[in-house]
Amino acid sequence: MRLHRLISWAGILAAATTLAEPPAISPEERILREAESFQEQIVRVVSTVRPSSVTIFNLVKQGNALVARSGGSGVILSTDGHVLTNEHVIKDAAKLEVAMLDGRKVTATVEGHVPEYDIALLQLRDDKGKPLTGLKAAALGNTTGMKSGDWVIATGNPFFLGASGRAVVTLGVVSGLNRIVPGEFFYGNCLQHDAEINPGNSGGPLWDDQGRLVGINGKISSRGGGSVGPSSSGVGFTIPVEQVQNYYKQMLLGAAGGIQPGDLGITVETVRDDKGKEIGAKITEVRAGSPAATGKSPLQVGDVIECVSLKFQSTTIRNATDYTNLLSLWPVGTKLDSIQVRREKALRVLTGFVLAAASKETKEAKK
Amino acid sequence: MRRLLLAGALLAAASCPAAAVTELDKEFAGAAAQLEVATVNVLGVGSGEGNPGSSGILIHPDGWILSDADAGLIGFQNGPKGPKKVYAPKLEVRLPGGKSFKASVVRRNLATDSSLIRIEEAAGMVFPFLRLGDSQALRVGSWSMLCGNAFGLSKEGKPSVSLGVVAALHEGRIVTSAAVNPGSNGGPCVDVEGGLVGIVSSWGVDRTSPWFGMGLITPLHILREKYKDLPDFAKLFPDPRGLAPKTRWAPSLQEAFHAVGRKAGPAVGSLILTREAGVTKTEITKGPDGKPQQVPAYGGPVSAVVWSADGYVVTAVDNLWAREKILSAVLALPDGRTFPAVLKGRDQVRGLALFKVEAQDLPCLEHADAGKLQVGQFVFALGNPYGTQPPGDPFLTFGMLSATHQLDKNHDAFQTDAAMNDANMGGALVDLRGRLIGLNIPVNTAQFGRNSGIGFSIPLSKIEEALPRLKEGKNVVPGFFGINVQPDPSGKVVIAGVVPGGGADKAGVAVGDVVVEFAGQAIQNFDQLRALIVSQLAGDEVVLKVVRGEQELELKALLGEGPGA
Numbered sequence: 001m002r003l004h005r006l007i008s009w010a011g012i013l014a015a016a017t018t019l020a021e022p023p024a025i026s027p028e029e030r031i032l033r034e035a036e037s038f039q040e041q042i043v044r045v046v047s048t049v050r051p052s053s054v055t056i057f058n059l060v061k062q063g064n065a066l067v068a069r070s071g072g073s074g075v076i077l078s079t080d081g082h083v084l085t086n087e088h089v090i091k092d093a094a095k096l097e098v099a100m101l102d103g104r105k106v107t108a109t110v111e112g113h114v115p116e117y118d119i120a121l122l123q124l125r126d127d128k129g130k131p132l133t134g135l136k137a138a139a140l141g142n143t144t145g146m147k148s149g150d151w152v153i154a155t156g157n158p159f160f161l162g163a164s165g166r167a168v169v170t171l172g173v174v175s176g177l178n179r180i181v182p183g184e185f186f187y188g189n190c191l192q193h194d195a196e197i198n199p200g201n202s203g204g205p206l207w208d209d210q211g212r213l214v215g216i217n218g219k220i221s222s223r224g225g226g227s228v229g230p231s232s233s234g235v236g237f238t239i240p241v242e243q244v245q246n247y248y249k250q251m252l253l254g255a256a257g258g259i260q261p262g263d264l265g266i267t268v269e270t271v272r273d274d275k276g277k278e279i280g281a282k283i284t285e286v287r288a289g290s291p292a293a294t295g296k297s298p299l300q301v302g303d304v305i306e307c308v309s310l311k312f313q314s315t316t317i318r319n320a321t322d323y324t325n326l327l328s329l330w331p332v333g334t335k336l337d338s339i340q341v342r343r344e345k346a347l348r349v350l351t352g353f354v355l356a357a358a359s360k361e362t363k364e365a366k367k
Numbered sequence: 368m369r370r371l372l373l374a375g376a377l378l379a380a381a382s383c384p385a386a387a388v389t390e391l392d393k394e395f396a397g398a399a400a401q402l403e404v405a406t407v408n409v410l411g412v413g414s415g416e417g418n419p420g421s422s423g424i425l426i427h428p429d430g431w432i433l434s435d436a437d438a439g440l441i442g443f444q445n446g447p448k449g450p451k452k453v454y455a456p457k458l459e460v461r462l463p464g465g466k467s468f469k470a471s472v473v474r475r476n477l478a479t480d481s482s483l484i485r486i487e488e489a490a491g492m493v494f495p496f497l498r499l500g501d502s503q504a505l506r507v508g509s510w511s512m513l514c515g516n517a518f519g520l521s522k523e524g525k526p527s528v529s530l531g532v533v534a535a536l537h538e539g540r541i542v543t544s545a546a547v548n549p550g551s552n553g554g555p556c557v558d559v560e561g562g563l564v565g566i567v568s569s570w571g572v573d574r575t576s577p578w579f580g581m582g583l584i585t586p587l588h589i590l591r592e593k594y595k596d597l598p599d600f601a602k603l604f605p606d607p608r609g610l611a612p613k614t615r616w617a618p619s620l621q622e623a624f625h626a627v628g629r630k631a632g633p634a635v636g637s638l639i640l641t642r643e644a645g646v647t648k649t650e651i652t653k654g655p656d657g658k659p660q661q662v663p664a665y666g667g668p669v670s671a672v673v674w675s676a677d678g679y680v681v682t683a684v685d686n687l688w689a690r691e692k693i694l695s696a697v698l699a700l701p702d703g704r705t706f707p708a709v710l711k712g713r714d715q716v717r718g719l720a721l722f723k724v725e726a727q728d729l730p731c732l733e734h735a736d737a738g739k740l741q742v743g744q745f746v747f748a749l750g751n752p753y754g755t756q757p758p759g760d761p762f763l764t765f766g767m768l769s770a771t772h773q774l775d776k777n778h779d780a781f782q783t784d785a786a787m788n789d790a791n792m793g794g795a796l797v798d799l800r801g802r803l804i805g806l807n808i809p810v811n812t813a814q815f816g817r818n819s820g821i822g823f824s825i826p827l828s829k830i831e832e833a834l835p836r837l838k839e840g841k842n843v844v845p846g847f848f849g850i851n852v853q854p855d856p857s858g859k860v861v862i863a864g865v866v867p868g869g870g871a872d873k874a875g876v877a878v879g880d881v882v883v884e885f886a887g888q889a890i891q892n893f894d895q896l897r898a899l900i901v902s903q904l905a906g907d908e909v910v911l912k913v914v915r916g917e918q919e920l921e922l923k924a925l926l927g928e929g930p931g932a
Contacts, residue, residue, distance in 0.1 A: 028626060034387075035623035035799055038616075039745050041388050042767070046743030063856045148528040149399030149512070150392050153743075159815060161770065161782065168770045169742055170784040170820050173395060175527040175546075179520060192520065194529040194546045196784050196820020209388050221518040223548050223570070224653070224816060231816025234529055234546025235517055276466040319465070 045153060045211040046169050051101045051136040052076040053155035053167035053205055056085055056108070059095040066095050073156035073167070073204025074098065074122065075213060081124035081132040083108060084244060085203030086218045087115050088185060090122070098124055099165030106132060112251030115258040116363070117328070118185035118218050119244060120203075121251040138205060141212025143177065143191050143240040150174045154195040154217055154236070156204025167204070170195045172234070178325050181219055181237050188328025189240050191215055196232040206238045215240045243329050250331050260332045262355025263362050264299070265290020270319035271304055280304040280342065281323040287359055295352040300343065307340040332357050391616040398512055398561035399528045404495040406514040406526045406554055407432060407462055409470070409484065411439035411455025422515030422526065422554030423460065423484060424563060425496040430468070430486030431603055432460065433566055433590075435553035436475050438482045460486055462494075463525045476593040479585045480568040483594060483603075497555060499607040500562020502541070502586035507760035508624035509533045510617060511543040513567060513582065515554025526554070532624060532765045534581060534786065537758060539589050541565050544764045544786045547582030556584045559617045562607060563587060574650070574664050577752035577762070577790030580817040623799060624765060627747050630801030632701055632761040633730040635794050637668040637751040638682060638708065638722065639697040648688055651813050659813065668754035670762075670794030671698065671722065672806060673731045674830070678706075679838070680722040681830060682793035683808045684713045687720055698724050701757040712837035715844045716904055717778070717829050718808045721837035732795065734827055735802035744768050745799050746783050748807055748822065750791025762791055766822075778902070780823045781805050787822035796824040806830060846903035846926030850876065858892040862913075874924035876913060883919070884912035
């Protein structure tokens with residue numbers, strides 16, 4: 001009896017084992033499931049980030065009425081209603097309205113902005129003017145760890161197709177990093193990608209494949225578009241999240257006319273060794289009265305900048321672009337730890353520089 | 368202990384897909400890194416500022432470069448047969464990082480839009496280079512990664528990388544969905560393994576071609592033939608076939624893409640439509656003076672989707688063009704069969720047209736469950752502009768479901784960033800398993816441009832709604848109310864004119880009336896009223912309220928067909 005029972009237990013166990021074995025799947029099915037698991041992850045990222053992507057309406061006065069003349073996109077940075085967008089999205093607005101994924105439409109006020117760099121920080125408010133709370137804030141990533149070919153996701157309001165607050169999502173890869181795109185708004189150290197962004201995506205977020213914010217979209221290069229205006233040609237530019245972070249505190253404090261980018265007051269050009277290798281940024285001009293000219297140990301024309309240290313981080317300067325990219329990240333008042341220059345073959349480490357507002361010439365040179 | 372291990376195993380299982388995407392990123396970033404360092408900018412010495420030149424790719428450590436036939440182009444000269452291209456005798460090759468070398472063209476081949484360039488005074492130098500890949504192994508749906516000096520952006524650093532899929536293999540060319548722009552020409556296209564499989568020729572500039580707006584690439588195996596007689600051929604062009612894959616994730620995803628085309632392709636047919644002589648297709652674009660102008664557009668076979676095995680076929684109503692008469696229609700399937708097709712009806716509201724062929728065994732598509740669609744999921748737009756000469760695979764582009772729109776009761780749309788153009792409108796939008804999601808419809812190109820990542824599809828539910836009337840041979844047209852409205856700054860909708868015999872006229876609407884309610888909705892402005900009117904079908908009855916003097920009146924209107932319908 002006992003033996004019989006044991007055997008039957010064994011029988012049941014064996015049966016259970018057989019049942020638990022997964023049914024055989026074809027190679028094609030295996031590939032499909034693998035592809036679907038990728039897809040699921042992307043879908044998960046999209047559903048995580050979409051609530052933080054908002055649509056912005058720029059209302060202007062027309063007679064007695066306020067009408068939405070233009071607009072763009074934005075990204076929620078804090079649970080209590082800070083929204084990041086582009087200066088050019090909110091410029092000249094009589095009123096700002098923001099639509100969210102959950103269908104809410106609320107008003108927003110400008111907290112602070114960096115006009116030259118096309119960055120603006122808004123505060124979302126309820127109908128009594130109080131800051132909104134309990135929002136889904138973006139998780140922050142970084143661009144320094146990104147490489148060309150990495151997947152990115154853009155969310156926003158192209159052509160007002162996200163007017164309901166439900167952001168439109170597009171997929172692409174990083175095309176290039178550390179780009180400088182001059183113009184009315186200067187984009188330094190920016191990321192280029194081929195996720196399609198169009199008029200209306202401005203101010204909207206770009207996310208990495210884990211759903212972390214890497215920057216905000218603001219410009220495209222377009223080879224044409226329709227008869228109405230430009231459209232995506234797969235070349236979009238993103239203001240890096242690092243730049244935004246560095247200006248965030250100052251934007252919260254606010255400043256009339258906006259926050260000024262930091263500047264040293266010099267002009268540089270790339271220098272190469274005799275093999276053609278880039279070795280630094282050579283100073284061709286030091287403007288009178290600028291931080292570069294007035295420090296304890298001023299910079300001089302002919303100095304070759306090799307390294308700049310600030311906030312306990314050293315950045316190697318191989319060329320003029322590196323210098324411009326680094327400076328674009330920091331606002332007025334930023335203290336540099338040191339600048340390492342080669343002056344007539346001697347290496348010098350100079351200190352005592354604090355970034356000031358850019359002079360007119362510097363601003364002109366950026367356009 | 369056992370429990371702990373189990374928890375660990377569960378965690379590992381849960382994080383597995385995430386790791387896979389990170390691995391995939393590494394594979395693409397790895398390929399991009401090899402691509403970036405070997406992609407160069409080729410300029411004619413003496414070419415003006417603002418000329419981005421060509422891109423090129425180093426294929427040998429001694430400094431040999433493949434580029435396009437325009438490498439070194441510095442201008443045009445008027446000749447007896449029109450403008451002739453003028454090339455600089457000496458080239459400048461700029462490497463990423465700014466190093467620059469003198470170079471010259473060894474051979475320029477116009478037939479393949481390619482050139483072979485050699486860096487001069489490169490003795491002792493070892494250049495980074497890209498190994499050759501097997502372009503004959505490419506299939507529709509294969510990854511294609513491009514690199515080049517798009518818009519001259521690489522001047523201050525690295526060239527631009529863009530990713531897409533092989534959308535078509537047609538007439539000795541690779542058509543890609545990856546971004547191609549001025550300055551990208553001459554740059555490399557690599558396969559999933561990072562091997563060079565082609566040289567970027569241009570983006571499709573011919574508006575009458577099905578590939579308008581798509582990237583065009585000369586495959587390496589075709590280009591190779593034109594350099595066979597060179598003494599250095601064996602050194603420069605080793606046979607790339609038969610290399611084993613080195614990476615895992617990207618190839619497996621690509622295999623799934625191939626399968627999409629294989630599975631769904633057979634049900635995407637080509638309609639060859641015959642119209643009255645002299646009728647051509649045009650579209651509005653921005654002219655050289657910046658003003659809108661009308662230009663010829665693609666007029667070849669159009670895409671259509673087999674709806675049922677018994678011979679019903681749907682396409683985008685725009686494929687019939689405006690209201691020109693269709694004299695005859697032929698459906699050509701990828702399996703080579705052709706059938707005379709009869710136009711049953713047009714639904715101008717939802718945007719589709721129905722054709723019928725005499726058959727009982729047509730290949731058709733499984734339907735995706737609309738309730739399970741998710742924004743962010745992978746989608747594929749399938750088209751068939753091939754007519755009676757199908758190459759085997761469909762025209763396929765890849766993207767994601769960008770958004771779902773509920774516009775009004777007759778208009779829902781799926782939005783995707785998969786590239787769409789005149790050649791795949793009327794075709795199918797399908798999921799990873801090749802199941803039908805919707806029917807691709809055109810975008811307003813005047814507003815959205817071409818290939819700008821904005822594409823729309825009609826959901827299956829809307830097609831199903833439309834079919835009963837179309838099968839009876841009836842057209843569906845938007846309701847016509849027949850009013851003119853005087854602009855009013857306050858937004859009030861004041862009737863300025865009533866079209867005699869129209870729905871408004873028959874209902875008793877009079878000049879001076881203010882429309883305050885239409886179809887149960889309070890009216891704030893004309894745009895809102897217009898949206899409500901166009902959401903009605905001819906034959907619908909609506910109730911509206913107007914204020915006339917001190918009085919509010921309720922009127923009933925039967926909407927008719929517009930004057931041109």
